[in-house]
Amino acid sequence: xxxxxxxxxxxxxxxxxxxxxxxxxxxxxxxxxxxxxxxxxxxxxxxxxxxxxxxxxxxxxxxxxxxxxxxxxxxxxxxxxxxxxxxxxxxxxxxxxxxxxxxxxxxxxxxxxxxxxxxxxxxxxxxxxxxxxxxxxxxxxxxxxxxxxxxxxxxxxxxxxxxxxxxxxxxxxxxxxxxxxxxxxxxxxxxxxxxxxxxxxxxxxxxxxxxxxxxxxxxxxxxxxxxxxxxxxxxxxxxxxxxxxxxxxxxxxxxxxxxxxxxxxxxxxxxxxxxxxxxxxxxxxxxxxxxxxxxxxxxxxxxxxxxxxxxxxxxxxxxxxxxxxxxxxxxxxxxxxxxxxxxxxxxxxxxxxxxxxxxxxxxxxxxxxxxxxxxxxxxxxxxxxxxxxxxxxxxxxxxxxxxxxxxxxxxxxxxxxxxxxxxxxxxxxxxxxxxxxxxxxxxxxxxxxxxxxxxxxxxxxxxxxxxxxxxxxxxxxxxxxxxxxxxxxxxxxxxxxxxxxxxxxxxxxxxxxxxxxxxxxxxxxxxxxxxxxxxxxxxxxxxxxxxxxxxxxxxxxxxxx
Amino acid sequence: xxxxxxxxxxxxxxxxxxxxxxxxxxxxxxxxxxxxxxxxxxxxxxxxxxxxxxxxxxxxxxxxxxxxxxxxxxxxxxxxxxxxxxxxxxxxxxxxxxxxxxxxxxxxxxxxxxxxxxxxxxxxxxxxxxxxxxxxxxxxxxxxxxxxxxxxxxxxxxxxxxxxxxxxxxxxxxxxxxxxxxxxxxxxxxxxxxxxxxxxxxxxxxxxxxxxxxxxxxxxxxxxxxxxxxxxxxxxxxxxxxxxxxxxxxxxxxxxxxxxxxxxxxxxxxxxxxxxxxxxxxxxxxxxxxxxxxxxxxxxxxxxxxxxxxxxxxxxxxxxxxxxxxxxxxxxxx
Numbered sequence: 001x002x003x004x005x006x007x008x009x010x011x012x013x014x015x016x017x018x019x020x021x022x023x024x025x026x027x028x029x030x031x032x033x034x035x036x037x038x039x040x041x042x043x044x045x046x047x048x049x050x051x052x053x054x055x056x057x058x059x060x061x062x063x064x065x066x067x068x069x070x071x072x073x074x075x076x077x078x079x080x081x082x083x084x085x086x087x088x089x090x091x092x093x094x095x096x097x098x099x100x101x102x103x104x105x106x107x108x109x110x111x112x113x114x115x116x117x118x119x120x121x122x123x124x125x126x127x128x129x130x131x132x133x134x135x136x137x138x139x140x141x142x143x144x145x146x147x148x149x150x151x152x153x154x155x156x157x158x159x160x161x162x163x164x165x166x167x168x169x170x171x172x173x174x175x176x177x178x179x180x181x182x183x184x185x186x187x188x189x190x191x192x193x194x195x196x197x198x199x200x201x202x203x204x205x206x207x208x209x210x211x212x213x214x215x216x217x218x219x220x221x222x223x224x225x226x227x228x229x230x231x232x233x234x235x236x237x238x239x240x241x242x243x244x245x246x247x248x249x250x251x252x253x254x255x256x257x258x259x260x261x262x263x264x265x266x267x268x269x270x271x272x273x274x275x276x277x278x279x280x281x282x283x284x285x286x287x288x289x290x291x292x293x294x295x296x297x298x299x300x301x302x303x304x305x306x307x308x309x310x311x312x313x314x315x316x317x318x319x320x321x322x323x324x325x326x327x328x329x330x331x332x333x334x335x336x337x338x339x340x341x342x343x344x345x346x347x348x349x350x351x352x353x354x355x356x357x358x359x360x361x362x363x364x365x366x367x368x369x370x371x372x373x374x375x376x377x378x379x380x381x382x383x384x385x386x387x388x389x390x391x392x393x394x395x396x397x398x399x400x401x402x403x404x405x406x407x408x409x410x411x412x413x414x415x416x417x418x419x420x421x422x423x424x425x426x427x428x429x430x431x432x433x434x435x436x437x438x439x440x441x442x443x444x445x446x447x448x449x450x451x452x453x454x455x456x457x458x459x460x461x462x463x464x465x466x467x468x469x470x471x472x473x474x475x476x477x478x479x480x481x482x483x484x485x486x487x488x489x490x491x492x493x494x495x496x497x498x499x500x501x502x503x504x505x506x507x508x509x510x511x512x513x514x515x516x517x518x519x520x521x522x523x524x525x526x527x528x529x530x531x532x533x534x535x536x537x538x539x540x541x542x543x544x545x546x547x548x549x550x551x552x553x554x555x556x557x558x559x560x561x
Numbered sequence: 562x563x564x565x566x567x568x569x570x571x572x573x574x575x576x577x578x579x580x581x582x583x584x585x586x587x588x589x590x591x592x593x594x595x596x597x598x599x600x601x602x603x604x605x606x607x608x609x610x611x612x613x614x615x616x617x618x619x620x621x622x623x624x625x626x627x628x629x630x631x632x633x634x635x636x637x638x639x640x641x642x643x644x645x646x647x648x649x650x651x652x653x654x655x656x657x658x659x660x661x662x663x664x665x666x667x668x669x670x671x672x673x674x675x676x677x678x679x680x681x682x683x684x685x686x687x688x689x690x691x692x693x694x695x696x697x698x699x700x701x702x703x704x705x706x707x708x709x710x711x712x713x714x715x716x717x718x719x720x721x722x723x724x725x726x727x728x729x730x731x732x733x734x735x736x737x738x739x740x741x742x743x744x745x746x747x748x749x750x751x752x753x754x755x756x757x758x759x760x761x762x763x764x765x766x767x768x769x770x771x772x773x774x775x776x777x778x779x780x781x782x783x784x785x786x787x788x789x790x791x792x793x794x795x796x797x798x799x800x801x802x803x804x805x806x807x808x809x810x811x812x813x814x815x816x817x818x819x820x821x822x823x824x825x826x827x828x829x830x831x832x833x834x835x836x837x838x839x840x841x842x843x844x845x846x847x848x849x850x851x852x853x854x855x856x857x858x859x860x861x862x863x864x865x866x867x868x869x870x871x872x873x874x875x876x877x878x879x880x881x882x883x884x885x886x887x888x889x890x891x892x893x894x895x
Contacts, residue, residue: 284660295649337861
């Protein structure tokens with residue numbers, strides 16, 4: 001086999017199949033030939049196996065999302081074998097003693113059955129729930145990586161849009177999933193979701209009645225959520241994940257700048273066999289981690305909550321973490337409501353439940369387009385930014401995250417107040433103020449840190465590392481001796497910094513930043529062309545965005561001078 | 562895996578993988594195109610193989626343990642806890658071992674290759690783009706979409722209406738709301754019965770400062786009347802500050818909707834000292850001796866009050882339905 005391989009790699013004479021093939025080699029070659037004879041796949045297969053993937057730990061975050069999706073499909077199919085998506089009222093007589101004889105829906109009873117009377121059923125339920133948390137979490141952390149390194153820039157902007165839709169669908173799918181057991185906690189979540197839909201002006205009540213088949217809770221929501229949860233959304237997820245991966249495969253992965261790396265190459269591990277083996281190992285590791293959690297960390301013990309009852313609720317009802325920001329925004333909202341012409345607009349639900357998440361998700365999805373518009377950036381980008389090198393983007397990202405995190409904390413304001421013995425009202429008010437005040441501060445601080453880090457990089461590169469050795473000069477002055485960076489480190493750093501010297505928008509002629517341009521017309525007279533409002537806005541935004549790089553003045557006397 | 566029984570090496574000499582970020586290593590490899598690092602002794606290799614084999618072997622053992630514990634450990638003991646620990650623990654360890662096997666295999670037995678690959682242009686060469694555009698536009702020309710106006714309009718009409726039947730068929734997903742959001746199950750003379758025991762409540766059953774959750778008599782499944790749950794609260798003499806509230810109640814007993822006017826959660830937490838009622842979902846707080854007015858939180862409206870009295874036998878009854886819609890606000894609400 002090795003001789004054939006060598007002939008291939010050298011690109012010498014046309015390769016021939018070796019004479020003496022062992023049984024295994026013969027079978028392998030036979031299979032590959034059979035597939036190619038039918039599909040002409042040899043070239044594609046060869047290219048795919050040779051495909052190079054760059055190595056960086058942060059490129060594995062998306063893989064975690066992919067593998068948790070695989071786990072979700074496997075465990076989910078198993079759960080459907082036992083779950084009854086029905087709101088028929090039954091009397092429980094399974095082996096969980098505290099609830100025997102209690103009236104409950106079939107959905108809740110079948111969830112108890114699979115937890116207590118099916119061997120491994122509880123394990124599967126907990127695997128499914130932990131994998132769902134991991135799915136949404138890894139998508140979000142993967143998006144941090146993509147956002148803060150600028151991997152969303154052209155030509156990957158459409159893939160960012162797909163990714164955002166995947167995240168939103170992941171959240172919806174998670175909510176639908178944990179609503180299915182029809183326990184007291186999930187029923188409360190559904191009740192709030194119903195109220196949010198009900199708050200939409202004009203069509204709200206119709207949306208609710210069509211979705212729930214009548215007034216809350218009705219008889220239809222569990223069967224309908226079930227088919228949405230096991231067929232509709234997973235189908236769309238599967239299609240979009242495939243598109244996401246195919247686009248990634250076609251466009252090749254981005255990489256951080258470094259020695260030897262350019263906009264036009266990829267350096268890393270070939271897909272087959274190196275990347276293939278490692279990523280398989282990673283799949284098993286992710287599966288193992290989820291299983292370990294499912295074995296030893298209890299999640300969503302629905303039997304403790306009891307069946308859903310419209311007249312009951314338990315204090316401390318927190319949803320899964322990815323819904324917490326919505327819960328928080330509902331809790332923070334002042335109690336505004338408008339009554340006009342015999343109609344009611346409940347702003348206290350409409351704004352936190354519909355408008356704020358709408359704005360957040362839209363801004364998230366469209367950020368790459370906004371940035372490219374502001375910077376007039378039409379170039380292709382395969383090398384990634386370090387967050388410090390794009391202070392405004394990093395600042396905006398941290399600012400948005402701060403806003404989000406305050407909402408998440410607000411979703412647990414009762415727990416916070418209870419745990420730390422704070423007044424609930426004071427906690428809520430402090431969080432309301434933080435929601436407005438903290439994001440701009442986060443922007444300023446982040447930008448400042450980025451500029452500081454840039455300064456540090458420049459200093460390292462131009463002055464070297466501080467040694468702690470003080471030398472006295474003949475003139476009497478004291479200087480600290482600085483050692484130049486090791487050559488390899490210096491080169492990497494220079495690459496990372498140097499990469500930012502030639503952004504496309506800097507090459508535009510000066511004076512076009514949305515300001516009126518004075519230029520000679522065909523008669524040689526100077527005319528001032530009017531500038532559209534959009535262009536003016538864009539220019540102002542670009543001025544804001546365009547943070548000049550930090551440089552280090554060469555002021556310190558050098559010992560060798 | 563052929564020489565499984567090879568003698569183990571004496572010292573531990575697993576090979577350190579090349580540092581992917583080592584710029585010098587990358588640089589030399591860039592010049593060559595593809596670089597491979599050799600220098601494994603046969604001893605190192607067979608030790609690495611042993612490590613991988615051990616991991617796969619341990620994985621197999623844990624899988625067997627899973628199968629045994631599936632049958633051997635009863636799910637009835639301690640509500641299935643032991644079964645869950647055994648099954649989950651063994652499966653997790655099996656998966657970790659197998660995954661670890663793959664990773665050690667990739668790190669220690671595979672040639673350490675730094676491969677370099679050219680990226681291709683993302684867009685097609687301009688002539689190709691133009692030709693593709695031309696072909697597309699020529700097709701539109703051939704179809705005559707530009708000149709056959711009538712064809713174009715009828716096509717748009719037909720395709721525009723095509724989704725309509727599908728949308729219309731969603732109509733029967735549910736009834737129209739009409740006035741059903743006002744239906745609560747309360748009528749004049751309906752007795753207030755305890756939500757759990759379904760027993761009617763007599764004057765004197767509730768102590769001062771007490772709260773009972775009540776539903777209309779005859780409601781078997783409360784989820785069918787999700788807007789019905791009501792709180793019957795008894796205050797001390799003279800505590801109720803609102804004339805209207807006192808008037809709508811009966812002998813210091815007042816009945817208020819339990820469904821929060823914010824997002825519809827059932828409210829439950831009454832502070833006896835302050836007479837404040839707190840919604841556990843979003844912390845809207847209502848002052849129950851001042852017409853249940855909102856004193857904190859996102860709720861915009863006071864809880865609706867149910868007019869009550871006591872019938873001939875001394876049981877609490879409603880004097881009619883709520884005078885306004887209970888629960889969260891909606892567009893049609895007046």
